[in-house]
Amino acid sequence: MAQNDATATESELMDIDQIRELISADMDLVNKLIEDSLYSEVGLIDQLGHYIINSGGKRLRPVVVLLSARAFAYQGDQHINLAAIIEFIHTATLLHDDVVDASLLRRGHETANQRWGNEASVLVGDFVYSRAFQMMVNANSMEVMNILAEATNTIAEGEVQQLINRHDPETTEESYLAVIRNKTAKLFEAAAQLGAVISQRPNEEKLAMAKYGKHLGTAFQLIDDVLDYSSSSDELGKNIGDDLAEGKPTLPLLYAMWNGNEEEAGIVRDAIENGGLENIEKIKQTINKTGAISYTARIANQEANLAIEALTGLPSSEYLDALYALARFSIERQY
Numbered sequence: 001m002a003q004n005d006a007t008a009t010e011s012e013l014m015d016i017d018q019i020r021e022l023i024s025a026d027m028d029l030v031n032k033l034i035e036d037s038l039y040s041e042v043g044l045i046d047q048l049g050h051y052i053i054n055s056g057g058k059r060l061r062p063v064v065v066l067l068s069a070r071a072f073a074y075q076g077d078q079h080i081n082l083a084a085i086i087e088f089i090h091t092a093t094l095l096h097d098d099v100v101d102a103s104l105l106r107r108g109h110e111t112a113n114q115r116w117g118n119e120a121s122v123l124v125g126d127f128v129y130s131r132a133f134q135m136m137v138n139a140n141s142m143e144v145m146n147i148l149a150e151a152t153n154t155i156a157e158g159e160v161q162q163l164i165n166r167h168d169p170e171t172t173e174e175s176y177l178a179v180i181r182n183k184t185a186k187l188f189e190a191a192a193q194l195g196a197v198i199s200q201r202p203n204e205e206k207l208a209m210a211k212y213g214k215h216l217g218t219a220f221q222l223i224d225d226v227l228d229y230s231s232s233s234d235e236l237g238k239n240i241g242d243d244l245a246e247g248k249p250t251l252p253l254l255y256a257m258w259n260g261n262e263e264e265a266g267i268v269r270d271a272i273e274n275g276g277l278e279n280i281e282k283i284k285q286t287i288n289k290t291g292a293i294s295y296t297a298r299i300a301n302q303e304a305n306l307a308i309e310a311l312t313g314l315p316s317s318e319y320l321d322a323l324y325a326l327a328r329f330s331i332e333r334q335y
Contacts, residue, residue: 013321013324013325013328014321014322014325015325015329016325016326016329016333018322018325019063019067019322019325019326019329020063022067022318022319022322023063023066023067023070023319023322026066026070026079026080026083027059027062027063027066027083029077029080030059030062030066030080030083030084030087033080033081033084034053034084034087034088035050035053037084037088037131037135038050038053038128038131040127044116044120044124045124045127048112048116048120048121048124049091049124049127049128051112051115052091052094052095052112053087053091055109057087057090059087060188060220060326061083061086061087061090061187061188061191062083062084062086062087062191063083063326064086064188064191064192064195064213064216064323064326065079065082065083065086065191065192065194065195066079066083066195067195067319067322067323067326068191068192068193068194068195068196068209068323069082069194069195069198069199070195070317070319071195071314071315071317071319071320071323072195072196072199072201072205072315073199073315073317074195074198074199076198078138078139078198079194079195079198081135081138081139082139082144082191082194082198083191084135085132085135085136085148086187086190086191086194088128088129088131088132088135089129089132089148089151089152089155089187090187091125091128092125092126092128092129092132093125093155093159093187094125095112095113095121095122095124095125095128096121096122096125096159097159098111098112098113098114098121099113099118099121099122099125100159100163103242112124129152132148133148136148139198141197141198143197144194144197144198147190147193147194147197148190148194150190151186151187151189151190154182154186155182155183155186155187157182158178158179158180158181158182158183158184158186159183161175161178161179161182161183162179162183162248165179165248165249166246166247166248166249167247167272167273167274167275168249168272169249169254169257169268169269169272169273171249171254173251173254176249176250176251176254177218180217180218180221180222181214181217181218183221184217184218184220184221185213185214185215185216185217185218185220185221186214186217187217188213188214188216188217188220189210189211189213189214189217190210190213191213192209192210192212192213192216193206193207193209193210193213195209196208196209205314208310208311208313208314209310211306211307211310212307212310212311212323212327213307214307215303215304215306215307215310215327216303216304216307216326216327216330218300218303219300219301219303219304219307219327219330219331220330222251222296222297222299222300222303222331223297223300223330223331223333225243225250225251225252225296226252226293226296226297226300227334227335228242228243228244228250228252229252229284229287229293230293244271244275244276244277244280244283245275245276245277246275247271247272247273247274247275248272249272251292251295251296251299252287252292252293252295252296253268253271253272253283253287253292255287255290255291255292255295255296256268256283256286256287256289256290256292257269257272259290259291259292260286260289260290264282264286264289264290267279267282267283267286268283268286271283297331300330300331301331304327304328304330304331305327307327307330308324308327311323311324
């Protein structure tokens with residue numbers, strides 16, 4: 001039964017498997033389009049592109065596109081194209097991110113740069129970006145083009161700002177959240193908004209969906225940063241402490257530094273300034289002692305609630321129910 005308020009009980013919410021089942025036919029078409037669109041006569045592009053696309057991602061951004069379109073009873077096929085485009089933009093950023101971060105693991109697999117080298121990863125990332133923009137033309141909508149072009153540009157700004165913040169223990173919570181909103185949440189925002197755009201909904205509904213996506217994406221990244229210190233490497237599919245090793249000042253680290261004693265704060269500060277995992281156990285202890293995990297999770301919960309509030313007043317449907325449930329999944333997941 002459709003819920004159109006922010007007070008649905010947890011027992012009434014779908015789980016992630018039910019959400020995926022709801023849009024399984026659409027997602028099959030998205031996956032086929034992704035496979036077809038990745039084809040290149042250059043063998044390395046074909047090989048590396050398929051490797052990263054098929055390496056176990058949650059496909060949450062395409063899911064948001066599909067749910068948003070279906071929530072507005074969209075009857076065409078552009079939601080399939082746009083969901084694939086969103087995944088391609090995300091994939092391209094991953095290929096570039098892993099090179100910048102010198103990452104070795106993603107989703108429990110070797111990163112593309114570890115397997116094929118930095119040069120191939122960057123260049124195939126460029127191919128995936130450009131293929132996404134080729135596919136945008138098929139939408140035949142300047143509004144769609146504007147949303148996706150702005151999102152791509154904003155993501156790049158977020159990446160650069162994260163690079164600037166690296167090794168900077170003076171990073172503020174506001175600056176940290178700004179990076180998240182640009183680097184991660186912006187693509188969720190675009191994904192949610194596009195469903196309303198192609199359904200030709202009123203401007204206030206387009207803005208409501210954009211707000212939903214922004215807060216959903218922010219909550220999702222905050223929990224990613226929590227999981228970096230509270231999951232095993234197998235569960236998370238990446239090397240635990242990657243952000244710490246790279247000197248990235250994520251909120252759990254910053255909060256621990258702000259609230260630890262002088263010695264604890266000094267250890268965290270040194271780790272941010274210099275990177276490295278020499279004191280990771282002490283840092284984990286400080287994170288636990290100061291309540292940094294619960295504080296970050298609390299901020300994520302606030303973001304998820306803002307996402308849910310943004311849906312108020314939209315037409316009730318099982319797809320709207322799924323959007324509510326996705327907001328809860330973003331903060332309750334363990335991987």
